[in-house]
Amino acid sequence: MEAGGDTAAPVPGGAEDLEDTQFPSEETREGGGVHPVPLDPEGEGLEETGSKDKDQPPSPSPPPQSEAPSSTSRLWSPAAPENSPTRSPESSSGGQGGDPSDEEWRSQRKHVFVLSEAGKPIYSRYGSVEALSATMGVMTALVSFVQSAGDTIRAIYAEDHKLVFLQQGPLLLVAMSRTSQSAAQLRGELLAVHAQIVSTLTRASVARIFAHKQNYDLRRLLAGSERTLDRLLDSVEQDPGALLLGAVRCVPLARPLRDALGALLRRCTAPGLALSVLAVGGRLITAAQERNVLAECRLDPADLQLLLDWVGAPAFAAGEAWAPVCLPCFNPDGFFYAYVARLDAMPVCLLLLGTQREAFHAMAACRRLVEDGMHALGAMRVLGEAAGFSNASSASAPAYSVQAVGAPGLRHFLYKPLDIPDHHRQLPQFTSPELEAPYSREEERQRLSDLYHRLHARLHNTSRPLRLIYHVAEKETLLAWVTSKFELYTCLSPLVTKAGAILVVTKLLRWVKKEEDRLFIRYPPKYSTPPAPSTDQAAHNGLFTGL
């Protein structure tokens, strides 16, 4: 992007309006995505940036102790080993380091921290939070300094680093990034991290805890959840899409089967059941909402995505789980009770969300109904086959190869339809093929993710949004395009010509059109059949009651 290789082409219809502004000579800067390239100035004017930008070190080198109002350190050391015999490999969130002077720690592209208002560390993506008290003290100082002037700090731009601050109740979230993500994207990520925390504790109980005891060590309650946060943040870099586009990824499935599964979910109810979701590998097969419980309250896609991430946790791999979970967008202060089980020893996962604390056995009975129904439909076999194709990195995620499109030169894409029936808005979706070679290694995936984020930031720039970007990078060429009908990001071979790229995109759009019934949930059922269930097949019931 800093190569200037993009132009607005505000004509949604014609791809030939692409303008050639690529500067191959600058491509080398693109390579690692981590070079100290000057940032886009976008959005900067909107941010409250302290005048002290320049004083901030580009990475959180430990300031002189006196500067940090760190009343925190004394609280740390004694408690940890005693109270939790538990702070062992699984709970420490990023290896040994954590000392801000540690080279490896400093070399991370992106840090995410969660701390309490009192400056007490709660979570750090890398390193151990204990070592970071001083650093976190500085962050608290920055926030309260700006606050004392009656303002709110939102971001600091310091050379190649962006620091984004987000205050949520008594929690302060900070992202510090050298990636090409925009401040808005980083803020989105912080919101997702916050939602994750709320989903395990509820906003009300977090507020209550800190109202009661300001220097409470929230790690006690979050212990064990750090891995979930790690996975969330990793997914942004390794498999971009869901958070970037604010949409869920669906399992490609023939429409009749998906409809039948939706009908099955709506038929199988239990007392207090609010939502049933079938998923595999973090992707949605279908979902059904119970009208009487979630009446008129649409499930927010962010909540659905959170649930999809949540049920992907290794803790749910065995047995039938029963656990409370909060849906932050639906009601950040209350818990649902979730029944989670893998069906038939398959990666297919059933989530039943209810309001009754003691309903485990009713949910378990409901699961057996679903399971039997799926056997009757032959769905297990089909889903098993779907899960069969996929590379090692996501062994349980059914997916398709980009080859399926039949457009040579196309390496990867993200496609989010926008031309969806009105009642469909509740379920933003996107589709993308499996990341295959050359995007099989971590660095390559990061590079692609960076490119997608960069293009996304340009398309959605608040002051100067673009419709179309043709971008030649060092190792690939990208084309991003947003119209009233879709939002599309394509990654093409670096050797593609502009005419070739247009051809590929045309082919891709035609393919998506042809496959859309399979790729997306075109007509998501809205509600379950009401309780006092009629046992007859009421396949379309949900649709009609919803309208």
Next chain:
Amino acid sequence: MRKPDSKIVLLGDMNVGKTSLLQRYMERRFPDTVSTVGGAFYLKQWRSYNISIWDTAGREQFHGLGSMYCRGAAAIILTYDVNHPQSLVELEDRFLGLTDTASKDCLFAIVGNKVDLTEEGALAGQEKEKCSPDTDAGDCVSPRVPKQVQLEDAVALYKKILKYKMLDEQDVPAAEQMCFETSAKTGYNVDLLFETLFDLVVPMILQQRAERPSHTVDISSQKPPKRTRSGCCA
């Protein structure tokens, strides 16, 4: 529908190895550690009975749910880590209270896991056929760390629990029988633990069935529970 006949609950601080113990028993393997979310339900066929086993999360976050998982339990396995004395203390401080919802004649087992990490455990692993499980080979010297919690501490806790539950020592299995030291990693004593409990729980199922017509759960009764069953144990 497979209706469980009886219920066993695993309780204990996080990271003491509750999930690992259960996985070792159910699936004969020692998987990577995962942090349990809420509680996980397993069903075990034992003879002709379905015994449900609840593996609960030790995380404080889920503490409020503990009493729900324990409701009506026939046996509760209180698990600690022999290398962390605090985990035994937690059993009394945090977890014992959760068992109030369990069945009146609920059995308690106290299990010290991770003996493979102690010098005694290493020995027991090698020579477990020679030593009887209860033998405390504490005087052997080896490079491993000495065990931090002795079996006697667990026995003392067991007696405390009986007092707390106002149970008579005569009516329940002896402390020696109900305190175990295990290793989910090597499998040491794991089968013994579960199968001892199953054998103890089965007569309770039978008794329950016999009493069923008149037997409804009376949660309001605050009388000290009376043990009618005795000497059922192998």
